[in-house]
Amino acid sequence: MKITLDNWDGSSCKEEIYHVNYSVKLLGILERLDNKKHTLVNLVLLEENYLMIGGGNGKYVITGEENGIVFNLLNPSEGSTLKIELNTGGQIGLFESKYILSKEMAFKCAVKCFTIGCIPQNDLDFVWEKY
Numbered sequence: 001m002k003i004t005l006d007n008w009d010g011s012s013c014k015e016e017i018y019h020v021n022y023s024v025k026l027l028g029i030l031e032r033l034d035n036k037k038h039t040l041v042n043l044v045l046l047e048e049n050y051l052m053i054g055g056g057n058g059k060y061v062i063t064g065e066e067n068g069i070v071f072n073l074l075n076p077s078e079g080s081t082l083k084i085e086l087n088t089g090g091q092i093g094l095f096e097s098k099y100i101l102s103k104e105m106a107f108k109c110a111v112k113c114f115t116i117g118c119i120p121q122n123d124l125d126f127v128w129e130k131y
Contacts, residue, residue: 003043023114069130072099
């Protein structure tokens, strides 16, 4: 699977491109997310389908698209409307706390997507917002 990782140097970004065959390699790339220099990992699925993991340092967001449907992974234990600042894709944004995921949940979802080759929308371990 093709996986990209952003690499920021000031206001310039170069994408690092990987062709990954094992989930251990994916986890190594995800571990590099630091909410500063590396803020976004993109798993390129078939055609225009993708899953993006953004953030770092214990706070992550996941969004993706598959067959024209956009997916946002939700944190089912968070009901607050509090907004959290997070750097994804090199830009700081405010995200509702329902979108902020733990490292464990974000990495688990990324590995599942990598393993099955699509967004794990029917997996009961994950709650998705779809539009």
